[in-house]
Amino acid sequence: xxxxxxxxLPKLPSxxxxxxxxxxxxxxxxxxxxxxxxxxxxxxxFFSLSAAYALVxxxxxxQLIRIQLRVPEFGWTTQKVFHLMNFIVNGVRAVVFGLxxxxxxxxxxxxxxxxxxxxxxxxxxxxxxxxxxxAEIYHQAKNLPTGKLRIIYIAVNSFIYVIQVCIWxxxxxxxxxxxxxxxxxxxxxxxxVALLGFLIYGGRLFFMLRRFPIESKGRRKKxxxxxxxxxxx
Numbered sequence: 001x002x003x004x005x006x007x008x009l010p011k012l013p014s015x016x017x018x019x020x021x022x023x024x025x026x027x028x029x030x031x032x033x034x035x036x037x038x039x040x041x042x043x044x045x046f047f048s049l050s051a052a053y054a055l056v057x058x059x060x061x062x063q064l065i066r067i068q069l070r071v072p073e074f075g076w077t078t079q080k081v082f083h084l085m086n087f088i089v090n091g092v093r094a095v096v097f098g099l100x101x102x103x104x105x106x107x108x109x110x111x112x113x114x115x116x117x118x119x120x121x122x123x124x125x126x127x128x129x130x131x132x133x134x135a136e137i138y139h140q141a142k143n144l145p146t147g148k149l150r151i152i153y154i155a156v157n158s159f160i161y162v163i164q165v166c167i168w169x170x171x172x173x174x175x176x177x178x179x180x181x182x183x184x185x186x187x188x189x190x191x192x193v194a195l196l197g198f199l200i201y202g203g204r205l206f207f208m209l210r211r212f213p214i215e216s217k218g219r220r221k222k223x224x225x226x227x228x229x230x231x232x233x
Contacts, residue, residue, distance in 0.1 A: 043101075050097035057090035078133045084173065085129060089122035110172040120187050121164060124194050125157050133199035134205045143206060160190055 027144045064083035096103060096115055106112050132153045167183045170176070 023194065046097045046100040050094045053090045053094035053097065057087050057094055058082075060086035078129065078136070082126065082129050082133065085126040089119055089126050092122060093119045108172060109175060109180075110168055113171065113180070115167055117164070117183065117187055120125065120191065121161065124160065124190050127194055128153060128197055130158065130202050131194070134201045138201060138205050138208060156193075 060083045064080060064087060067080055069084065096119060103115055131147055132149055135149050136146050138144075141150065164183075164186065167179065167186065171179055171183070
């Protein structure tokens with residue numbers, strides 16, 4: 001029966017199949033060129049990203065207000081600072097995407113680079129702060145000292161910001177394409193360092209909570225938090 005069905009179906013010559021595939025590829029390529037060259041499509045994409053980041057920023061602000069109203073006596077904890085920085089970094093990205101038409105109009109290229117790369121640095125500081133929060137939980141659970149963790153966080157972030165500011169100053173004085181490439185590589189390395197922090201302490205905290213003998217709401221919430229951040233990245 002399989003032979004009968006296959007023999008009853010019309011068989012297209014290979015040349016016609018290749019022509020049909022080429023026609024589909026040409027149509028898709030033409031559509032992409034039309035979208036890529038359309039200011040309306042580009043504005044729609046940028047404004048959509050701006051709205052998405054503005055929404056995330058607003059959620060972080062609401063969460064910060066909720067925590068502050070619930071436990072105002074604890075002051076600025078690591079969790080509160082994280083939500084504040086999350087509000088700032090996503091707000092800056094929303095502004096950059098919303099004003100994308102003006103970002104590349106600066107007379108000096110260094111100002112454009114600052115606007116494009118500053119959210120990446122703020123992202124690094126925000127989520128390494130979350131890594132610090134996880135590391136403190138892990139060290140406290142293992143009865144390990146936590147005094148140096150904040151010092152390491154401040155030192156690493158200060159070192160990275162000093163290097164980045166020096167690169168921006170040099171680019172402002174001398175427009176060097178090689179230094180601009182180094183700046184992009186530096187941002188990539190910074191993002192990779194943040195990812196390593198997630199893998200190390202996020203993984204340790206996740207497996208430690210998995211082995212935790214008592215089933216509780218806090219344990220489930222923390223496991224969900226770690227998994228959510230990993231999927232977000």
